[in-house]
Amino acid sequence: MTDIAQPTPRRRRGRRIGSIALQAALLIVVGGLAYAAVVNAAQNLARANIPTGFGFWNNTAGFDISQTLIDYSPSTSTFGRAFWVGLLNTLLVSSIGIVLATVLGFIVGLARLSGNWLMARLAGGYVELIRNVPLLLQILFWYNAVLKSLPELHGSIALPGKAILNNRGLFLPRPQFAPDFGPVLVAFGAGVIVALLMHAWARRRQERTGAQIHILWPALGAIIGLPLVVFVLAGAPVTFSLPDMGRFNVRGGIEILPEFAALLLALVIYTAAFIAEVVRAGVLAVPHGQTEAAQALGLRPGTTLRRIVVPQAMRVIVPPLTSQYLNLIKNSSLAVAIGYPDLVEVFDGSTLNITGQAVQVVAITMAVYLAISLFTSLLMNLYAHNTAIAERR
């Protein structure tokens, strides 16, 4: 019989002292590395004559940005302004990308589960092909091989609705709202409120009496019809400024840069392949017994899907879906490869090259992405908390 070492009080105390010593040593090592890094950085920066601090934020930027959602001029705007321009461009491409990728991803994911063999195979092929090719390669492909090989200015393609497409971008008519467009917006707001009230009323009534009332059409009427009526009554107060073929460039209209289009296209197609897998896993996670039970209760297929399958599948789908959204936002930084002026291109690219203040510039960029990530995780946790299965109490 060998005796198994029992932790005696002395040994236990020894272990605790060991643990504290380990923690102290770790802190000293990490702190020491950080200190050495700061000292070295100060020396290297001083030698290279690069100022420290964030003073550059208010200096004039002096470089041009090809797409600006807010006023920006290279000769007067500051680096701080350029930061906001870049951030807004990142948010623009990400938010449109998230919406489109979700739609495409759900379509492909459900197509993979389709009973139609050909459809399921096609969707599967799409997912495998797209997931196994780097996103950067796809962005370069869309940009250089597809959009840049569109006709030059003089061979521009005229699209229906007076839009113009060439290798400098897609030019759409820009709506211009007359001052009496206001009532239309008011009517739209009123329509939304009416629809919400209808929904609440129908729901309360169903809970009280069990009778279901279909409010889809009246609600749509309130949201779309009401503003439409006001719009016509007000004499259609919208004019379109059409894009116009100049000698050297297209003037007027909304300009969609090829950089933006290529980035958006690649992000949507790439992320949709991942979302499709998330959706498929989510739907498969709902046991078939749930559908059968709903059918046994006499629910119709549509109601079964809406009330039984989707809510349970969403509980599985939403967490990984959110991380795909975060990936899309982070991946939008690949814009730098084709020169779409997103946050990384404007800041880690132009601003870094001009100011040389690598530490501050990279740190600011990272902080922005980190903030977006943490904020989204926070929302995610709230959602998970609210939709957790309510166990019997």
Next chain:
Amino acid sequence: MTALTDAPPAYLRGAPAAKLPPPPDRAGILAWLRANLFSSPANVALTLICVVLIAWLVPPLVRFLLIEAVWSGDDREACLPSPNNPHPGACWAFIRVWLSYFVYGFYPIGQRWRVDVFFAALAFGIVWMLWLSAPRRDIGAVYFFVALPIASSMLLRGFPPIGLIDVSTTLWGGILVTIVVATVGMVASLPLGILLALGRRSSIPVVRILSVIFIEFVRGVPLITVLFMASVMLPLFVPERLAPDKLVRAYIGVALFASAYMAEVVRGGLAAMPRGQYEAAQALGLTYWRMMLLVILPQALRVTLPNIVNTFIGLFKDTSLVFVVGIFDFLRTIEVARGDPRWASPIVSITGYAFAILFYFICCYSMSRYARRVEARLARRAAIKGS
């Protein structure tokens, strides 16, 4: 009562009836078509849509990539429209001429055997690690994670004492760089990831907090910013004489990034271990490190191997981002080659990208098939154990 012993009456069969074939609409190819493609009007419509889509996509693709492709030539003239080939397809001649550049970059021609030896040694190590019933996989691990990195660093960079002349990393390029960066990421991220995962589950507060901060920070930012950090901030943080070369900075960025993701994968494997395994190891009086090395990690890593391979696929695709900080990886060589004025044309660009897509697809798809096979095997084993 003699009737019972007599011969059976004529209306009883003496032998079983011959089997009838199933009704024609329940078996065979027609039934399959009917069930899977034409079961309802909606299904027929879907099938038609798919057929139209395939007819629209596939024939032009085959025509472009194979039938009308140009297979040989010395410059862009070969791939431009000409009387005997009015609609030239993919310009594979371009790939043929540039292939050695895509594989080796500017690695000196006389020394390229060293790269080939490296590829062979790497392939050997990968097979050893991934073939689950290979002999002595523990030696394989030492080979892959210790011997191979040191030996290939000497082999590729040069080691004058044994006659391997120095080759500057600025001459490296193409698939060589892509594979080296991915390998460094893999070899560094697995041990680092394991340490971080153990740290995150540790009961020692400082270790746990530092691990969590590192993992969540790296996972919260895009790889590009990590690469920017490694390439522009890192040189500032070390004394000037120690500043690492460009490629090493990219290694560091990729390795840090990959280890945070690997840590989460390993953590998942650790969490999947039943408590009993920990308790049994503790009951045997094993110390923490022996418990982890001898009992927990071997099982956890095995369970999570498919996820490790999937993370590696992501890492392999992500290596293309070193392009952005000016490293000559495979994608960069494609960009350089297709911009060469002797070749530049839209068709050459498309061909270059098609070649890159093919390369990445074959690599990543075969890895993901492997991951799925292992997953199926683990599931089967779990099912046998459970029954």
